[in-house]
């Protein structure tokens with residue numbers, strides 16, 4: 001039952017009476033749409049030149065290189081997947097412990113462990129190519145040249161749909177300030193990556209730790225980004241009062257999971273208002289309603305991260321649940337919902 005039906009019942013007797021209201025409210029979408037089924041709901045979305053069968057992608061760093069999940073998940077049914085962040089050289093990562101649970105969330109300090117871009121191309125990509133799923137390579141570096149070199153290596157490889165630039169990294173050449181915190185640095189690294197990415201779309205994944213995400217979003221859009229991914233984890237920490245030590249080997253980490261959803265939802269809304277390119281939302285998505293919330297705030301697609309730790313099949317399961325939810329609201333295309341948030345108060 002919708003909340004306004006209760007308002008009617010409690011405060012303003014409905015002329016048709018209680019039964020009529022309830023009958024109206026419980027009228028299922030299938031009765032309202034005879035011959036139509038949840039399977040008829042169109043979840044396909046376009047982001048620039050890329051088309052996705054559904055808008056739910058597995059997020060970087062929470063789905064390995066995709067292959068690790070292939071025995072648990074039918075990769076061919078995913079909207080897409082984003083690889084673990086790839087660097088110029090292999091990185092061993094941060095000391096254990098690397099993960100720790102927090103109220104409604106999780107802290108991680110994996111330290112961007114990865115096999116390095118060349119090993120990815122040689123050892124992972126040939127197996128990934130066998131699946132019918134758009135794969136985006138997540139790219140990072142500690143200076144502009146690193147980003148460019150990773151993309152240059154990937155440009156020679158087959159089987160990728162696009163690149164996602166992780167700019168939540170310290171720029172060592174500029175005193176360690178994150179690329180993602182400074183509009184000029186974000187613009188500079190996007191410009192360099194854009195020049196290197198001749199074959200494929202370029203998404204830029206923004207840091208959530210900014211005073212005005214619109215500024216960064218516009219700076220990156222102006223340099224040719226095809227889409228924005230909003231957002232990465234939030235710097236945070238957890239301590240053990242008994243040992244008086246951090247719960248993470250790296251001392252600090254990134255907060256993710258349901259705890260961050262309300263904060264990131266606002267960032268998606270703010271970023272979407274600032275740019276014309278599509279926004280991909282992620283942060284704390286676990287359910288179909290979480291997906292719809294992000295779409296309502298303007299996201300064209302979403303990614304699922306931490307939820308895969310509890311349920312590796314969540315990204316495969318969500319499309320059917322989103323279809324069911326849209327069907328129950330008489331909505332037959334997810335695009336109808338995009339940005340349909342009513343900003344007026346009341």
Ligand SMILES: Cc1cc2nc3c(=O)[nH]c(=O)nc-3n(C[C@H](O)[C@H](O)[C@H](O)COP(=O)(O)O)c2cc1C
Nearest residue numbers: 059060061085108166231232256257283284305306
């Ligand atoms: C263990 C772990 C590793 C991650 N590694 C990366 C990474 O390599 N590159 C990146 O851009 N984001 C990385 N992220 C961030 C996620 O892709 C995502 O932005 C964040 O976790 C928020 O989404 P969620 O709340 O659904 O997890 C990582 C997150 C986690 C939990």
